[in-house]
Amino acid sequence: MTPSHELELVRYRDLSPRIRSFECRSVGRARLEFEPGQYVSIEFTLDGAPCSPCYSLASSPGDDMVEIVARYNEGAPATRYLWGLRAGHRLRxxxxxxxLRLRGPEPRASLFVANGTGIAPIRSMIRWLVARGGALAMTLLYGARDQTDLIYDAEFVELARQKRDFVYKVVLTRPLSGWTGAQGRVQEHAARVASARSGVDAYLAGSPAMVEDLRRVLEAAGFDPGSIYFEK
Ligand SMILES: Cc1cc2nc3c(=O)[nH]c(=O)nc-3n(C[C@H](O)[C@H](O)[C@H](O)COP(=O)(O)OP(=O)(O)OC[C@H]3O[C@@H](n4cnc5c(N)ncnc54)[C@H](O)[C@@H]3O)c2cc1C
Incomplete structure (x- = not known):
């Protein structure tokens, strides 16, 4: 049976006009143990109906708080529930x-590709690998609609500045004016970034269509299908 945990919301903040982060701590002594890349389902009742939408954990297991990020979806149950939460509220x-988890026991050079809130599990993995230390080549290809939809961007920019072996590339589908970076869907840019290297693992998270397309793109680029990890 899947374990159930009670979390207390410590704070929330808007990371973009449409995406809110919720930082929580465990109630009681038992911490929520997880591996980077995993998710939880939030269980609540709304208008008498039970709901259990899934949310990836955006924090790393080493972080003090458990963090999830949710996209605002006007009128949808999870949005109505989550946007009604205030500090001190408890969530089950x-x-x-x-x-979706890092290849073990020794992670290898990695290509991370995310779009939308799919960046959440990828951020968890990258934070965990960085905290673990050691040299490890990592490339992050992150797709979003426009500049306002990017979350954790400053964190990744800073990481790329600090670590030579971390390459960060953003691709926007509908950039606002002033954008000088890559445009289009991540799928269209992945082949270039991914140019078949053996010994590289690929981690994909985001819309099902993106994940499906990318698997094909990476396999065509020479990636071993067994080295491509994603959540179905
Ligand atoms: C493994 C996994 C990880 C995920 N991680 C994340 C994450 O980190 N962040 C994130 O944001 N999402 C994440 N998702 C997606 C998230 O779980 C879904 O978007 C989830 O369905 C959101 O629930 P919802 O109630 O907002 O909307 P829905 O699932 O679309 O709606 C649920 C029900 O409400 C109805 N409904 C929908 N919209 C309305 C409306 N406007 N008015 C009235 N009724 C409506 C629907 O018809 C449906 O019956 C993840 C999904 C998976 C599978």
């Missing part, structure tokens, strides 16, 4: 769940 979550 089931988890950890999911098969």
């Amino acid at each position: 979550v089931a988890g950890p769940l999911g098969a």
